[in-house]
Amino acid sequence: MFRFRFFIIALFLYTLFPRAYALTPAELHTVGSKRDADAGIISTSSSPFAKLHGIPPRAVHLGDGFWKKRFTVNIERSIPTFFTLLNDVGARDKLLGRKNKARGNSDADLAKWVEAASFALQSQDNRRLRDMLQRVVNDILISSAENGYLHTRYLKRMPANLAKSRTSGDLYCLGHLIQASIAHYRATGDKQVLNVLTPYIDNVIELFGPGKQSCWSGHPEIEMALVELYRTTGKKEYLDFVRFLLDEVNYGEIEREHETDFEHYFAGLPFRFRKELSGHAVCALYKCCGAADYYLETGDKEVWLALMGLWDDLAKYKMYVTGGVGSRPWDEAIGNRYELPNERGYAETCAAIGNVMWNWRLLHAGGEARFADIMELALYNGVLSGVSIDGDKYFYWNPLRSKSDLAQEGYDEGTKDLLALKKEKGISLNIRQRYYRTPCCIPNIQRMIASLPGYMYSTSAEGLWIHLYDSSRLNWHLENGKKLTLRQDTRYPWGNTVEITFESAPAEDFSLFFRIPGWTTSAKVNINGSFFCVIHNPGHYHEIRRSWEKNDRVEIVFDMPVRVVHANPYVRENLGCAAIQRGPLIYCVESTDHQDVSVFDIVLPLNLSDLSQGFEVKFEPNLLGGIVTIMSDVLARGPVSSDEKLYSFERFPKASRPVKMTAIPYFAWANRGRSEMEVWIPWTVKE
């Protein structure tokens, strides 16, 4: 009790001197071992089965391109406003054991927020953010000081009691706290949070496992966190524990009681035997992330084969054209093969993020572009649609069609109390919310955008890899330690040209690998202004090996037509419909741009022999933060008579009214008030 009072006093003193624990800008990035400070989003520099190795976000400085705007809004608006919301709902109070008002998993939301803030600080020193971060870090330290363990709803128990409650989110929260402590450590060199967690984790490892108490992970998350902890500490016990969790063979009575939950949590079957993705979309994808991390450390071939089978299952049968995942709103689950409802799917923002994280891990194994292609698709579409352009409103669901009134839980502007959310009636699916009852997606997209610079490049023994195109400056080194500075200038994804300039390069042969995305038909490459080659087989990394010199300039011009996407006819929802894609961006039609026609009346007349279709592409600098719109002359059904039947023995009249269609990128919808939206548009043969 005395010790507790001491910490209350310490807390009081801290509020008087808020900078007392905070690091100065100079301290940032200078502490910790070199390996930790240099770690990428995941630290595969010593992973024996990773061909690629990440680059820390701080090594990449975003230029004035597509992501810079989002990155800045994320730091200046998204991350701070969510800090305030977490405060308001009592998540910090709960962490401190003061109140129990916040929802169950709020520790995980706070932890993801810590990760987001830590990644952001790697790239940009921001005093306000640093102070906020330090306040949460101090919360964690204070709350854990009393009994040597964290003291929150989930973690206030001694680890020995985990067995009684581990389906309820213990290990999920613990996993997020581990990731947060690692991100914080890598950003600041401050090991305090990690040190506080370690005895708790070690106790878990000691109590559970093969031949000890049985255990399963509940909502997957702890798997990837523990592999990263293994990468950070070198303690093999953590990796072994992940294998134990992935093998799921040591179930005891308590687990058997939860057998009906197994399908939902993607549990109950050794991961290596998995053939199909199923259950809760985020659970399934997070477990795949953990398994991929495990593979990178162990080279377990059975796990890799399972991963490849599951990846095929997703890419060939179960993924939305936006990279979103999750077809069934009622249990937030992945559906059957080809079950991809547009209006009633749920495609949680967290699931699209899980898709990016999984493909990022798979990409590290061998540098296969198919993984980066899906990563890019999900990032620009299913993930980015999760946050508003102004950065403080979000989507939990990301349907591909929105009529108006299908509801999700949300926070109504008129509601004073954030926790008094409209559960039953919900919030319309086409209105972004500042807060959701389960706000998991909010800090998740914040950490994704904050860490984005770390997803752009990798190194391998052969040289440098470029995964994502955006204006940026890389200040890094080859794997032999020799310094390399490189600039990307591009208006990608609006423009189709990328210029890569070496600002400094070691005087030796090394390879530049750059991705030729699957969405292009061909790419023309010039080096230092001279024609170099045309690449006709997209969907791979093109390698150019030479002794690069300062001011060497590679220009890549992607063929970037507007393309019409057809879905497999087994996806009955999309039969007779087409989607519009340009570059990595999926487009949609939104009612806001169509005064004379309902978006659901639009019919695309397609010229089947000429795929260029006469779409008009235009950059609109003042629209939705600056986007490329796609316009076209299309047809529409006439204004529908109120007597129109639901079913008829006659064919319904064909669309014949000429109208102008304006399509915008899917990610940008629902930023101009309530609207209706459609991705898959009915088409007809152009006559």
Next chain:
Amino acid sequence: MFRFRFFIIALFLYTLFPRAYALTPAELHTVGSKRDADAGIISTSSSPFAKLHGIPPRAVHLGDGFWKKRFTVNIERSIPTFFTLLNDVGARDKLLGRKNKARGNSDADLAKWVEAASFALQSQDNRRLRDMLQRVVNDILISSAENGYLHTRYLKRMPANLAKSRTSGDLYCLGHLIQASIAHYRATGDKQVLNVLTPYIDNVIELFGPGKQSCWSGHPEIEMALVELYRTTGKKEYLDFVRFLLDEVNYGEIEREHETDFEHYFAGLPFRFRKELSGHAVCALYKCCGAADYYLETGDKEVWLALMGLWDDLAKYKMYVTGGVGSRPWDEAIGNRYELPNERGYAETCAAIGNVMWNWRLLHAGGEARFADIMELALYNGVLSGVSIDGDKYFYWNPLRSKSDLAQEGYDEGTKDLLALKKEKGISLNIRQRYYRTPCCIPNIQRMIASLPGYMYSTSAEGLWIHLYDSSRLNWHLENGKKLTLRQDTRYPWGNTVEITFESAPAEDFSLFFRIPGWTTSAKVNINGSFFCVIHNPGHYHEIRRSWEKNDRVEIVFDMPVRVVHANPYVRENLGCAAIQRGPLIYCVESTDHQDVSVFDIVLPLNLSDLSQGFEVKFEPNLLGGIVTIMSDVLARGPVSSDEKLYSFERFPKASRPVKMTAIPYFAWANRGRSEMEVWIPWTVKE
């Protein structure tokens, strides 16, 4: 306590002499007032705003046609086997207050079963059924004897306590018990159950209502039950209470606490202000039934206008082509306009039954054929699909497409304990179940089929109305009391000819009204072998007024081609697809009949200028109890390569492989083991 022991002893004695309370066949139908014995499914003989008046089921004797088989299986197999199941799950024990094992609303299941058995006994004296019925009736009597009120989970409380629990099903169960007591009384003349319920109901009426305690009905059902009780007893208080419930204006604090449930239960808004159907499908439709009953007694124009608006909303926007209702499995709700998913809809059997019951009530108002058309459509398709051909396996959901593994709760053959149902994993949607955790649909379809003879004919001041066609003999009278006997001979819906023969008729002018169904193009009428007329405007009742004589014979020949049904293009699920209909029957393709092709690969080549399409129609006496199949030469996609993409910039190959398609009536699917099924089939222009 002594009184309770007395009843236990009485129960014991009763088991020794099970026939002690039972009525002899001679007693059946002979007791009770003439009005009660003569009542139709609903008794509108004195309803001032009912143009039509029902006929008791016992006045119609089914001949050897379509429904006779189902009617017989219902009595010989369905009703008795469900009695055993209700026993097994403890529903009777619960009613007797002995055990509390059965699920909450089991009183309602028992009550619906009593209704089913009572209707069945009107048509067919069946000793086994009579004994079973008497046992349940005795249960009710015994359970209620102790304190003057029924003694079950819901009704054991004094009515005064209703206020604390009325969202949980009290009034729903009470409503079903009222309907059961009325059906039992009408079938047997035995008023005991009605007498036991009356004080309970009267107490409810006394305690709640305008100016008294506030109240709402929870799951609607009590409304139609109380109108029928008003019709049976003449007590206006019951009708007033229904108005009070429909107006929903007297909510107190307790109701406001349940405000979030209002949308689900179709409550919270005065019925007269309703414009759209929403919420739980069965709740919405049952409330519409109650409101229609209320209209027939009061002529309340606002209620009628609301009913017509809601009917339009259903018929034009929200009904499956099978007459099924309910698009959202996650809350069993009616969806948005045009939201009609085939695989993931739920279309509960009870909702299709609610659709029949509602249209039956609306039909009574003015004899409009559009109501009878939907009633027929739902009966032959969305309702009848709810029970297996052998009569003891059921569907709770009735999707229009079934791939295999989308699950609903059900009873696995391997499960010993009926209540230990597979909740999470569920039962595949394409396997009929003997029992469901919520088995409401089972006794509901039993009472529907048991009462079916009562849906075939009505009378009005002008004469006799024929709503449904089936071989049958009507032994009844005109509204002036003059005897009329008439025979229908037909193979409908397999055959297109109906022969109506007067076996006896009063010597006076009266009208015969017969329905020209909306699905036909024309109907040819002959009288006594001579041409009479051709009717070109289907969808109305054709009236022939004359002095009919014994042996007068009316032959109606319906044009009954195979017709291709198109859905409004706003139903995106059905875009590019067509359904097949012949007569009132919607057809489907089932994998069982297609060895060489997946039903999901079938494409219909349609000749747009010739709608007859060359379908081959064939009666198969030994298939599925005798059905007409529809065969056609169609196209199929080639065997799908495992490398086939989910999305492509190229069009997917057209179907070009010629195959033979066999379609069966939708109601008959899933009777030959596990299968895949499709109603809406992609079509292409025939080249």
